[in-house]
Amino acid sequence: MKKFTGRRFVFFCLRHAVLLGFLLLTAYPLVWMVMTAFRTEGDAQARPLGLPEQWVMTNLAEVLRSGEFSRAYVNSLMLCTASVAIAVVLAALAAFAFAQLRFRGSHVLFLLFLVGMMIPVHVTLIPLNRLLGVEGLNIKGGLVALAGPYIGFALPISILILRGAFAALPSDLLDASRVDGCSAWGVFRHVALPLSRPALATVVIFNFLTMWNEFAFALTLLGPGCETLPLALTRFKGEHDIQITQTSAALVLVVIPLIIVYVFAQKHIIRGLTAGAVKE
Amino acid sequence: MNSHRLTPYLFILPALAVYGLFVVFPILDSFRMSLLHWESPLLPPEFCGLDNFRQLATDHVFWRALSHNLLLLVGSLLVQLPLAILFAFLLYYPTVGRTLFRTAFFAPMVMPTAAVAVLWQYVYEPGNGLLTSLMRLIIDPDFSYAWLAEPKTAMLWIFVTICWQYTGFHMVLMMAGLSSIPTECFEAARIDGANEWQVCWHVALPALRPTIAVSATLSIVGSLKYFDLVYLMAGGLPEASREVLATYIYRLAFDQNQGRYGYGSAVAVLLFLVALAIVVPLQARRLRSHSGTGRTAAASSRGRAA
Numbered sequence: 001m002k003k004f005t006g007r008r009f010v011f012f013c014l015r016h017a018v019l020l021g022f023l024l025l026t027a028y029p030l031v032w033m034v035m036t037a038f039r040t041e042g043d044a045q046a047r048p049l050g051l052p053e054q055w056v057m058t059n060l061a062e063v064l065r066s067g068e069f070s071r072a073y074v075n076s077l078m079l080c081t082a083s084v085a086i087a088v089v090l091a092a093l094a095a096f097a098f099a100q101l102r103f104r105g106s107h108v109l110f111l112l113f114l115v116g117m118m119i120p121v122h123v124t125l126i127p128l129n130r131l132l133g134v135e136g137l138n139i140k141g142g143l144v145a146l147a148g149p150y151i152g153f154a155l156p157i158s159i160l161i162l163r164g165a166f167a168a169l170p171s172d173l174l175d176a177s178r179v180d181g182c183s184a185w186g187v188f189r190h191v192a193l194p195l196s197r198p199a200l201a202t203v204v205i206f207n208f209l210t211m212w213n214e215f216a217f218a219l220t221l222l223g224p225g226c227e228t229l230p231l232a233l234t235r236f237k238g239e240h241d242i243q244i245t246q247t248s249a250a251l252v253l254v255v256i257p258l259i260i261v262y263v264f265a266q267k268h269i270i271r272g273l274t275a276g277a278v279k280e
Numbered sequence: 281m282n283s284h285r286l287t288p289y290l291f292i293l294p295a296l297a298v299y300g301l302f303v304v305f306p307i308l309d310s311f312r313m314s315l316l317h318w319e320s321p322l323l324p325p326e327f328c329g330l331d332n333f334r335q336l337a338t339d340h341v342f343w344r345a346l347s348h349n350l351l352l353l354v355g356s357l358l359v360q361l362p363l364a365i366l367f368a369f370l371l372y373y374p375t376v377g378r379t380l381f382r383t384a385f386f387a388p389m390v391m392p393t394a395a396v397a398v399l400w401q402y403v404y405e406p407g408n409g410l411l412t413s414l415m416r417l418i419i420d421p422d423f424s425y426a427w428l429a430e431p432k433t434a435m436l437w438i439f440v441t442i443c444w445q446y447t448g449f450h451m452v453l454m455m456a457g458l459s460s461i462p463t464e465c466f467e468a469a470r471i472d473g474a475n476e477w478q479v480c481w482h483v484a485l486p487a488l489r490p491t492i493a494v495s496a497t498l499s500i501v502g503s504l505k506y507f508d509l510v511y512l513m514a515g516g517l518p519e520a521s522r523e524v525l526a527t528y529i530y531r532l533a534f535d536q537n538q539g540r541y542g543y544g545s546a547v548a549v550l551l552f553l554v555a556l557a558i559v560v561p562l563q564a565r566r567l568r569s570h571s572g573t574g575r576t577a578a579a580s581s582r583g584r585a586a
Contacts, residue, residue: 011476012373015370015373015375016375016376018370019367019370019371019375019381022367022385023381023384023385025444026384026385026387026388026444026448027384027387028410029399029400029403029410029444030387030388030399032403032410033399033402036402044408045407045408048408048409048410048413049410049413049414049417086298089294090294090295090298091295093291093292093294093295094291094292094294094295094296096291097288097289097291097292098292101287101288101291102288103285103288103289106288109292109296112299112304113295113299115556115559115560116299116303116304118501118555118558118559119303119307119552119555119556119559120504120505120507120525120526120551120552120555121505122505122507122525122526122529122530122548122551123306123307123310123529123548123549123551123552123555124302124303124306124307124310124548125529125530125533125534125548126310126313126529126533126541126544126545126548127305127306127307127309127310127313127545128302128306129533129534130309130541131301131302131305131306131309148298148301148302149302149303151298151302152298152299152301152302152303153302153303155295155298155299155303156299159295183287184287184288184291185287188291209390212392213390213391213392213393213394214392215392215393215394215507215508216507216508216511216526216530219511219530220530220534229392230392230393230394230395230508231394233392233394233395233398234394234397234398234512237398237401244402244405244408247398247402248402251395251398251399254392254395255391255395255399258390258391258392259387259390261390262383262387262390263383266383266386269390270386270452273389273449274449274452274453274456
């Protein structure tokens with residue numbers, strides 16, 4: 001280890017100063033949002049930047065009292081839980097076949113799934129609107145309408161992550177269970193799935209986050225009176241545009257739980273978000 | 281594996297059915313609809329060949345939307361990636377509170393983009409928004425500027441928001457890339473007399489090239505997917521200044537019940553083709569270069585950065 005010379009000390013300080021500056025840029029809007037949520041409206045008009053004159057809970061209470069938000073929370077929770085559950089089961093099945101079974105057309109099919117990950121979902125807005133509308137399945141307007149597209153677009157990334165996990169399983173173990181008479185289903189159910197819990201956790205958490213945050217499909221396919229959380233938030237902003245404190249309270253209700261989940265599940269979220277980035 | 285010939289297909293089938301119905305079929309259907317003259321949900325559609333595409337060629341809103349996508353892309357490559365590399369380098373050295381920095385820089389990435397849009401609309405609010413208030417504090421107590429209402433510059437401010445949300449993501453990618461470079465490379469350079477600057481510029485940066493390629497790829501693919509932020513933040517602007525391709529599709533088909541399904545689908549088809557033209561070469565390269573497991577940048581980072 002070299003000596004901690006003067007130059008090194010200057011570099012050390014400079015580095016931390018730059019990092020702190022960037023931290024301020026990143027975090028201050030969020031801190032400001034939290035502070036505004038606990039201000040009085042008059043305080044927000046008069047002194048928008050510093051700490052609140054007094055911390056009040058009335059904004060949060062007001063947002064929760066309106067009921068829209070609690071309903072949207074429940075809606076998002078139900079929709080995302082159900083969609084994630086189905087998506088993970090479907091993706092795990094397919095990923096196992098891609099990783100461990102040989103069959104004709106596996107390359108083409110895998111490519112077909114991969115392409116879906118790269119395509120902007122907005123290409124499908126108009127046709128999905130028709131497919132789910134009265135001329136088609138006639139489920140547009142309700143939460144159920146979102147499940148199909150959510151699951152469909154969750155499949156590519158989930159299959160990619162799970163295929164990687166299944167392919168990395170020790171082949172000795174898989175061979176042994178086959179010799180012991182396990183069918184493909186048996187190997188999948190009793191060997192591959194239990195051994196791939198970390199990857200499954202990544203897929204569950206990452207897809208939940210993606211669906212929880214989804215906006216374009218919700219905007220297009222949900223009817224009045226039925227909202228997911230991001231949609232409820234933007235509608236709330238539209239109705240309470242001049243009440244910055246109340247909208248900030250709504251923002252806090254949306255964002256803070258996510259940040260808490262993120263801090264605890266960071267590893268999975270980062271892995272999911274970067275899974276598309278396969279190294280060359 | 282010694283199994284029935286149909287077994288693999290039974291494993292694939294459920295996923296394929298859902299994917300086919302909700303992803304593949306709609307994409308194909310948008311090709312069909314792009315050939316229809318269909319200007320309102322109340323009118324019956326008529327086949328019109330490539331008329332919609334001919335109309336697109338002279339539609340200045342479409343070209344402006346496409347140019348906004350491209351500008352956001354170029355901006356992301358020129359601003360986010362260098363910043364991401366810089367901060368990844370800074371954090372590579374022993375740092376007090378490194379986990380805190382990384383967690384905080386990445387945090388905007390987990391927010392719903394709709395929430396980011398709402399938050400930043402208040403940051404840019406001309407009355408007492410965060411930025412306006414800051415300008416009043418620093419520059420001029422009477423400062424007032426409608427950041428998101430100026431057609432020429434609104435996209436620039438939206439771009440700042442995009443950088444705020446995504447730079448941390450690229451930084452985490454770069455950190456993972458850096459940590460997968462063997463430290464012996466740096467030590468060897470130092471022993472040969474290179475200073476820290478030379479180590480970063482001549483050793484670390486070239487070794488980081490694969491990660492930079494990945495980051496750039498994600499930026500390129502992502503730049504076609506902008507919707508929420510632009511739709512929510514640029515809504516108050518005149519028609520030609522507020523669109524990217526995805527928001528244009530939405531507005532053509534659904535805004536104020538315009539219902540221009542045929543024409544909107546033509547835009548969607550072009551968006552799809554642009555995406556495909558970018559993705560196929562990249563995917564083909566990926567399939568050629570690795571046939572086994574998908575080793576992700578993040579997975580390889582577990583050693584040091586995570």
